[in-house]
Amino acid sequence: MTHTTGRGLTAAGTEALHEAARRHVGDDGVPGLVALVARGDQVHVEALGCLTVGGPPVRRDSLFRIASTTKPIAAAAALALAAEGRFALDEPVDRLLPELADRRVLRRMDGPLDDTVPARRAITPRDLLTYTFGFGMVMEMFTGPAPWPVVTAAEELRLGTIGPPDLAAQPDPDAWIAGLGSLPLLAQPGERWLYNTAGSVLGVLLARAAGEPLGDVLAGRLFEPLGMRDTGLWTDRPERLATAYRPTPTGLEVWDPPDGMWRRPPTFGDAAAGLVSTVDDMLAFARMLLSGGGSVLTGDAVHAMTTDQLTPAQKATGGLGAGFFDHRSWGYGTAVLESGAFGWDGGFGSSWLVDPRHDLTVVVLTQRMFESPEAPAVHRDIQAAAYAALA
Secondary structure, eight states: OEEEESSSBOHHHHHHHHHHHHTTBSTTSBSEEEEEEEETTEEEEEEEEBSSTTSOBOOTTOBEEOGGGHHHHHHHHHHHHHHTTSOOTTSOGGGTOGGGSSOEEESSTTSOTTOEEEOSSOOOHHHHHHTOSSOSBOGGGGTSSSOOHHHHHHHHTTOOOSSSOOTTTOOOHHHHHHHHHTSOBSSOTTSSOOBSHHHHHHHHHHHHHHTSOHHHHHIIIIIHHHTOTTOBSSOSOGGGBOOEEEEETTEEEEEEOTTSGGGSOOSSOOTTTOOEEOHHHHHHHHHHHHTTOTTTSOHHHHHHHTSOOOOHHHHHHOSSSTTTTTTEEEOSSSEEETTSOEEEEETTTEEEEEEGGGTEEEEEEESBOOSSSSOOHHHHHHHHHHHHTBO
């Protein structure tokens, strides 16, 4: 199913986009996908395959769990709240998150929980936006000979922050942040980039700063003014939600059905990975940033969010594996490429790429979970086809 209007992509390019998407769709590959490529006022959409193996077809307005593509959305909401004066980016988080005051830091990330030193300074909201507050995922966690004590403790506290979110187990925000606050940091605040947890902490900060649940914060500051009517922390339209599949050696395995964890409001609204959305809602978010913030953010906030905010030292010791920061860095909640493009992927099967140089947005939503930190070929192929289609 193809929808194309306006100008900006060549006819041959849109045919190649269709083929790039089609060849990945199948019961053993990607059961279904929606891919959107927009340039200027032209929008090209491919909706292929099925929501569930053997089930109804994917439609343009189908819902997908966007996982870590939630992170830039949460970052934008944080900048909106900062503009309201709810907090300053460089103030200690202690006022809103007293559970994270007076931190201790592990001498060795894989060491015992009681072998710590004092934190050299307080955590700030800017540390959360840049993912440098001192706690999160590193690849060494998953390759060592034995589980790290801090990882085991985080799992026992049901934080759902080392690996995929676990909406069914995560406690309420107050209990969640108290649990995290009972653990030492892995690195000094501001020292290195660590993945994922900062986004979850940011969600607790936003809710407390605004005095309302995270879902209401996101709706009031972003979703309602931008017309993102299908984006949220849960859905009451499970018939539109794709089944989430996990690849296994013997084929795809159901990880979450449409009436599963996203069917009702979560106990813990996870600003790192909790949203469901559609391609058109993700386009609306991209267009807000491309326009300089519209009625949602200031131009300065958009510039800061979408440009490099890490120091060379933070990149040298951070990342998700060797070479992670080759040709890219991190802004606020989103990766920033050397080319000036920005975006971020979601491990449940989503990718979101925005290139201001070409006024280009590429959104790919699937229900097949990633098998590595690198986006699967379907995402890379569609993005390459989008660039090749530029008029």
